[in-house]
Amino acid sequence: MPRSASRTVALAALGALLTCTVAVVVAARSFPESYSPARLSWPNASLLLGWARFDAGWYADIATQGYGYTPGQQSSVAFFPAYPLAIRGLGVLGVDTFIAGVLLTVLCGGAAVVLFTRWASHLKGEDAARDAGLLLVLYPFAFFLYGAMYSDALFLLLLVSAFYLLERGQLLPAVLLGAVATAARPVAPALVLGLLARRLEWKHQRGEKWTLWDALPVLAGLGLVLYVLYLWHAFGEPFAFAKVQSAPGWDQRPGWRTWLKVRWFQGFSSSMTLADGLRLVGHAAFSLGALALVWPTVKRLGWGYGAYVAAMVGMPTLSSKDFMGMGRYLLAAFPLFLTLALLLRERPRLRWGVLSTSAVLLIALAAAYGAGAYVS
Structure with a gap:
């Protein structure tokens, strides 16, 4: 009996989880002086220190102390509440804040991979789902x-989960999950556009007329709306999360210098290290590659997913001063992995080449992250 796509991908994910964990632990032990906000809680725990880097400190602070906002300075309001609230929920059960954060990531990541494979199988069959899941x-x-x-x-x-439920005709649960998602990251317009466009396309494919009920995805933006109202009530600044992006150290001020990536070009200086150059070129390449897959997504998955991908990739690409972080932001543009799988279906050697190269880079980046290097 052939192995299902979900099982194959789940086993691959388990292998990747174990391999990355080993890489992170070895790297953290090799660079014991690298900063981790978890050091005060678990000073000698290589696993915890390796996985708790950079923004983990912000999430831990929100989960334990709540939000703070100082105009003109880096502040915790830049980080949306869904994830730190989930960490706080585990904390109520007595789980250490940093252990809760790592555990939440592992559980959600595993569930996301399985559901992604089922979503892909629903759209394009088991073979395509397996290839997309591995990618x-x-x-x-x-x-x-x-x-x-x-x-x-x-x-x-x-x-x-939201799009999988949408494909199965369960509109209200999809919108509710979408609302929680817009309370997790500041990309509500992209998700609302994607859910709405795909719902209308789905109805059209079934030969059904559009109704007012089909506009329900607009309410997926409630997560963002509620966070804006909270910021207005707590700090008198409804869009504090956007304003703090221009604080010194983050320097993500909206405007033509950011849109034209002036800081990205300035990064190529005589003092640039090899690591700096790889970051600058790497994240830009991932961004441009994702944008290049928008039209193939429209042709193979439909204009609903094409619109979603265009917005989900376009928004952070436009708002980033130097493409930094785009590597992980592209995880949210998940239909791209199915599009790429379909493109590589007739090129088995190229497919295995892409998978092998990706696996090597995955382990290398996990090790670099565990060592305290800023990779995304």
């Missing part, structure tokens, strides 16, 4: 699904 679990930045204390795993799980 996802071996994606170079997929280590953010395997333990890194970031919101990406939870966000991806919510996104995939």
